[in-house]
Amino acid sequence: MMRVGLLVTHIRAEEKALIAAFEAAGVQPDVILDRDVNIDLNAGAGQIAPSGYAWSDYGLIVERCVSTSRGLYLLAVFATWGIPTVNDYQTAAVCADKVRTTLALAEQGIAQPQTRLAFTPDSAIEAIEAVGYPAVLKPATGSWGRLLARVNDRESAEAIIEHRQTLGDYNHHTYYVQAYVAKPQRDIRAFVVGDQTVCAIYRHAEHWITNTARGGSASNCAVTPELDAICRSAARAVGGGVLAVDLLETPAGDLLVNEINHTMEFRNSSAPTGVDIAQVAVAYMLEQMRVIA
Amino acid sequence: MITNQTANCPECDATLNIPADAMQNELIACADCGAELEIISLDPIELDLAPEVEEDWGE
Structure with a gap:
C-alpha cells in the first residue's frame, strides 16, 4: 500500500479538513512538517523522511506548505525523484510567480489585466504610464495582498519605486505592473479541481484589496458557463x-x-458554496494516485 | 485526539480551552490577547507562539 504524505508548515483549517477527508476515504495521511525536512540532495528517494518511512514509500505527497519557497523546493525534489505530488512542481512554479502566470495565460489567449514587466526605476515609470493611472504594482512573488500598491499618479509612482529600490531586496526591483481594474467592490475566487470548476465565491470588501486574508467577506458566486470556461x-x-x-x-x-x-485557502468558502472542497480535492488526489500507480 | 483540555497562553497566560479535535502543530488563536499559537504537543498540552509570518508565506 503506497502511503500518502501531507507536507505542511503547520496545520491550519484547510489541512485539518483535508486530513478529515482523507480519513473519510479510508486513508491516513502522514503529516510531514517542512521544518523537519533534512534531505541529502545527492541521495535518492530511498532516504528516510521525517515520518520514519522512506520517501519512496509515498505514492502521493500533497504539498500544503504556507511557505512558498519550502514548498517549491520540495516539489522540485519530489519531481526529480519521480514521486507524484499535488500540485506538481511545474504548476506550482508557474502559479508562485506572477510573471510566469501572466505569460502562461497570455500564451493561451486568456483574458487578464494589461500587464507589463520592468526592472529599473525609469523603465518602471514608463511601464506604469503605459498602462495608465491608476496602476497596480505587485511583487512578482507574494500572497495575501501583501505589498500591493495602487499607484494613482506620478508622484506616488516615484515614491513607491524609491521605497522599493531602497528598502526592498532584489525581488522588489522586479516591477510587475498591471492596469487597475475598476471592479465592483468584489472579486471572484473559483475553485478548480482537475478539469472541473467545483464552486466559486465573491470576495467583498470596501477596500480595493479584496483578499479574505485582508478581511474581505465571502458569499456564493454561481458558476456560470462563462466563468466555468x-x-x-x-x-x-x-x-x-x-x-x-x-x-x-x-x-x-x-x-x-x-x-x-496553487496552495489555495478555502476555509471561508465551503460554507457559502455548500461544496465540501476538501472532499472534492481529496477525491481528485486519490484518483491521481490511482492513475499514476 | 484530546477532549476539553485547557492550557495557558504563553504570551498573556490566559487560560485557553483546547478544542476536542485539536491536532499537533495546529494553529489556534488566544481569545484574550489575539496571539497566534501552535499546539506543539498534545500529551501533555504544550503551546508555543506560532512562527512569525514570513515574506514568502501565502497561497
Missing part, C-alpha cells in the same frame, strides 16, 4: 491540479483572470 482554461494554462483562480469583473461585465493559487 475561463476558469478551466486558466487552470489548464498553468498545468492544472487543485487550484484557486482569482478573477476580476470589468465595468463592462467581462471576466479577467487575476492570479492563480
Whole structure:
C-alpha cells in the first residue's frame, strides 16, 4: 500500500479538513512538517523522511506548505525523484510567480489585466504610464495582498519605486505592473479541481484589496458557463491540479483572470458554496494516485 | 485526539480551552490577547507562539 504524505508548515483549517477527508476515504495521511525536512540532495528517494518511512514509500505527497519557497523546493525534489505530488512542481512554479502566470495565460489567449514587466526605476515609470493611472504594482512573488500598491499618479509612482529600490531586496526591483481594474467592490475566487470548476465565491470588501486574508467577506458566486470556461482554461494554462483562480469583473461585465493559487485557502468558502472542497480535492488526489500507480 | 483540555497562553497566560479535535502543530488563536499559537504537543498540552509570518508565506 503506497502511503500518502501531507507536507505542511503547520496545520491550519484547510489541512485539518483535508486530513478529515482523507480519513473519510479510508486513508491516513502522514503529516510531514517542512521544518523537519533534512534531505541529502545527492541521495535518492530511498532516504528516510521525517515520518520514519522512506520517501519512496509515498505514492502521493500533497504539498500544503504556507511557505512558498519550502514548498517549491520540495516539489522540485519530489519531481526529480519521480514521486507524484499535488500540485506538481511545474504548476506550482508557474502559479508562485506572477510573471510566469501572466505569460502562461497570455500564451493561451486568456483574458487578464494589461500587464507589463520592468526592472529599473525609469523603465518602471514608463511601464506604469503605459498602462495608465491608476496602476497596480505587485511583487512578482507574494500572497495575501501583501505589498500591493495602487499607484494613482506620478508622484506616488516615484515614491513607491524609491521605497522599493531602497528598502526592498532584489525581488522588489522586479516591477510587475498591471492596469487597475475598476471592479465592483468584489472579486471572484473559483475553485478548480482537475478539469472541473467545483464552486466559486465573491470576495467583498470596501477596500480595493479584496483578499479574505485582508478581511474581505465571502458569499456564493454561481458558476456560470462563462466563468466555468475561463476558469478551466486558466487552470489548464498553468498545468492544472487543485487550484484557486482569482478573477476580476470589468465595468463592462467581462471576466479577467487575476492570479492563480496553487496552495489555495478555502476555509471561508465551503460554507457559502455548500461544496465540501476538501472532499472534492481529496477525491481528485486519490484518483491521481490511482492513475499514476 | 484530546477532549476539553485547557492550557495557558504563553504570551498573556490566559487560560485557553483546547478544542476536542485539536491536532499537533495546529494553529489556534488566544481569545484574550489575539496571539497566534501552535499546539506543539498534545500529551501533555504544550503551546508555543506560532512562527512569525514570513515574506514568502501565502497561497
